[in-house]
Amino acid sequence: MTTSATQLTSASDDHSAAIIALQAQFGKQLSVNQTVREQHGHTMTWLANQPPDAVLTAHDKHDVATAVQICNQYKMPVIAFGIGSSLEGQLNAPYGGLCIDMHSLDAIIQVNNEDLTVTVQPGVTREQLNHYLRDTGLFFPIDPGANASIGGMVATRASGTNAVRYGTMKDVVLALEVVTASGEIIRTGTRAKKSAAGYDLTRLMIGSEGTLGIVTEVTLKLFGLSECIGSGLCHFKTIEDACQAVMLTIQMCLPIARIELLDALQIKACNQYANLDLVETPTLFVEFHGTEAGVREQAQTFTDIIEEFGGTDFVWDTDEAERKRLWQARHNAYHASSALRPEASALSTDACVPISRLAECVSATAKDVEESGMIGPIVGHVGDGNFHVLLLIDTNNPEEVATADGIISRLAIRAIEMDGTCTGEHGIGQGKQKYMDQEHGSAVAMMQAIKSALDPNNILNPGKIWPQPLVVT
Structure with missing residues (x-):
């Protein structure tokens, strides 16, 4: 059978047990402060602020995976937060839940100059990345205007002023590391420029607005600076x-x-x-x-x-x-x-x-x-x-x-x-x-x-993309 998002709300209003479990696991990394919660329910539109029940500052991908496992156990919603520049309420928590702040996952893991690729954590911003690349003769072209995080740009399939020549995020992402709704860490591709092996899970995740998984690593195409x-x-x-x-x-x-x-x-x-x-x-x-x-x-x-x-x-x-x-x-x-x-x-x-x-x-x-x-x-x-x-x-x-x-x-x-x-x-x-x-x-x-199929408990950013998403119970 199925239940609507409205029924889901009434079934999961009380997230105290999940928060207690999260506090036991993460200690001071978890905040239930009202101001912090409202900052992470921030929306740059006229939509009302809907704060989460708690905010976790993740230090690495294992924090993300563990937190999602706990939330999935208690059927509590999870919303990933990058910089907070989204414009259609993607960061709101209409059913409460946990916001995972990804800003500390900001490492540039590996630049492969010969292959024109780079692998980064999701908290890296586009300006930070291009500043890092300034002496390599390479650059990352996707420019949505705001100094958005790479993870957020993946989630919203970001574009910008350079898209007419260099494309959008769907064109420059080669592979992702993603935490699934069950808390498993998977990879969706490799650094190869193309593949005919199986479903294109990378493109499925790009633009999914955090409803199918939480990105913890991104491999991107780079381009040479013009003469x-x-x-x-x-x-x-x-x-x-x-x-x-x-x-x-x-x-x-x-x-x-x-x-x-x-x-x-x-x-x-x-x-x-x-x-x-x-x-x-x-x-x-x-x-x-x-x-x-x-x-x-x-x-x-x-x-x-x-x-x-x-x-x-x-x-x-x-x-x-x-x-x-x-x-x-x-x-x-x-x-x-x-x-x-x-x-x-x-x-x-x-x-x-x-x-x-x-x-x-x-x-x-x-x-x-x-x-x-x-x-x-x-x-x-x-x-x-x-x-x-x-x-x-x-x-x-x-x-x-x-x-x-x-x-x-x-x-x-x-x-x-x-x-x-x-x-x-x-x-x-x-x-x-x-x-x-x-x-x-x-x-x-x-x-x-x-x-x-991918999120049977509907914990990943529920209430986004379509009203009353269906969940299996």
Whole structure:
């Protein structure tokens, strides 16, 4: 028989026996302090904070495995915590339980320069990794903006500004070490670049948001630093013109490394936040990687493309300081937008569509935000059809909350109807569960069957990805 998540809650409200067992095993590593618990129920959305019953600071993979074994014995939920930058409530504990803080698992275990691979623990952050690699001539390209942990980036299938050339986490993870729901430690692959041996468990875990296992080690592909990097920006009269230029850039197979869209309001926010003087109109930020001659050729081809769509003032440079200044403005987009209405809450949402539908989807979304009267800058990794809207809302105002919810809902449905997805990067968590059936149909039942098979007691981050996940009893 099966029980719903609601029944699971009533059956496991009292986790005191599990906490006593955890305290006996871990002592001061375990905290039941209210403030600590609330910090680990942290969510960067408007979703209510739902703290766990206790927080364990894990020191190694064996701590994780032992804790999961205890929780599985008592059927108490377990949520893994990295840096806390997830955006759809993935870290909340709607049924209480144990949060395992992974930040101390931050060792870079092995760099294999010849194979262009690295193996790290999940608490390593992307900035920490690239700082470590700075003298090797190699780098890790996935850049979601926030200094996220590698484990968290695996869990949410993170992407970012470099995805148009280097792919997303699913493209750069070779193997994982994972603690299963029973507390067993398994490996899902090797350092080989490919394999035809069995099910692809690595890809199954990537993007599972901690519902199928807890990652304790990650083996990643690395890439060589380019001889020359050129960055620049150009302006357009309309968002549609900018998106059409992006589409042709991709269709012409220009090996562009980054191509980011900022709408006029986002540019205004960046100007005010960082004291810049950019033209407040839809703008593309671009970056080219290659040899000096190759970068010049790419830049000239891009110049020819944007002229067709009214792109103007294209200026690019290979100066490193100028490049960092340019991209810092892009990375500050969240904080810059928030400053447009500092008393409000910032709600970031995203969607992704085929590149041929990008202009239509972004333009329709921009019109929707404008007509609603909301403040909602748009920024996107438009080279792969992904864009974000940051809505600034008073969460104490029911009308604003309803308006924002309507914008998010229409965007999700619009993207799905264009054969896209309701989220290209942020994941489902709690915030976008209601779109799963429309996007995946009967495949949701297969996902739930996998969840039930791998986690029969439904202890791994329950209540995420879909409402009322089924458990076997």
